[in-house]
Amino acid sequence: MGDEGPALSIHMNEKLAADTGMGAVTLLVGDLDGMTAYYRDVVTLQVLAADGDTVALGRAGRPIVVLRHEPSLRHAAPGAAGLFHTAILFETQEALAAALYSVARHAPGTFTGSADHLVSQAFYFTDPEGNGIELYWDRARSEWSWTHGTVEMATLFLDPNAFLGEHLTEEAALGSTATEAASVGHVHLSVGDVSTARAFYVDTLGFDETAALGGQAVFVSAGGYHHHMAMNVWNSRGAGPRMPALGLGRVDLMLPDTDSLGALADRLAHHGVAVRDDGRAVRFDDPWANVLEATAPGRG
Secondary structure, rough: OOEEEEEHHHHHHOOOOOOEEEEEEEEEEOOHHHHHHHHHHHOEEEEEEEEEEEEEEEOOOOEEEEEOOOOOOOOOOOOOEEEEEEEEOOOOOHHHHHHHHHHHHHHHHHHHEEEEOOOOEEEEEEEOOOOEEEEEEEEEEEOOOEEOOOEEEOOEEOOOOHHHHHHHHHHHHHOOOOOOOOOOEEEEOEEEEEEEEHHHHHHHOOEEEEEEOOOOEEEOOOOOOOOOOEEEEOOOOOOOOOOOOEEEEEEEEOOOOOOHOOOOHHHHHOOOOOOOOOOOOEEEEOOOOEEEEOOOOOOO
């Protein structure tokens, strides 16, 4: 009986803090001007900062995508690990409709599909350098269905024209929602195999597994969200560690406090993951050399 308290404490420390969220996604790009124009004029993000070879874009002062010019790099080989998509979460269907309308007007050829996932409504695109993008809106958490820790998600037909007809207002079409907040809701990665992804992102990093598709994909989150990250093998089964290439540069995790960040760093070190801690952030690689960086308010 006397051992139950310490065991519970250790167990609790094995999980990411419930208030963990996603930060910006950094993309390494070949055409900085062209990619900036796409995310600004098409996706409807605002330029928050521009410093030489780096441009940060987001909404309401919150970075969502950071573009870093790397003209010496080339695109990764087909089948490589890396980014599957960056998923940008809009707070209202009206704001999502405005962004969808902008893509339809300015770059309709970049649209790749749409789906109702039960927990959310989502629209998919590919940017000019081949990086996947999801623009989505969440249904209220009270409408999500959970069974034994697994959230019910599906891929149901969602007509983009019908969505626009129902939710696009004249004011939104003219840009009235362009300053409304949005954020990185989740990040989906291409990896070599799901079991290794689960071992790293759940057992080591400390996310909760919320759903899985056999050996094809695993979905993970903190604090009962449907998923903050997902890893799949649809385009990358068997992929090994990434070589330097255009595409994903870094995924940022936002932890709620310095204690949570310290616990994460300790947990990673315990599991043998090399950690770079510069006093401001904790940076580390997943098994495919995807770079993640964790920060917390008041650090550095």
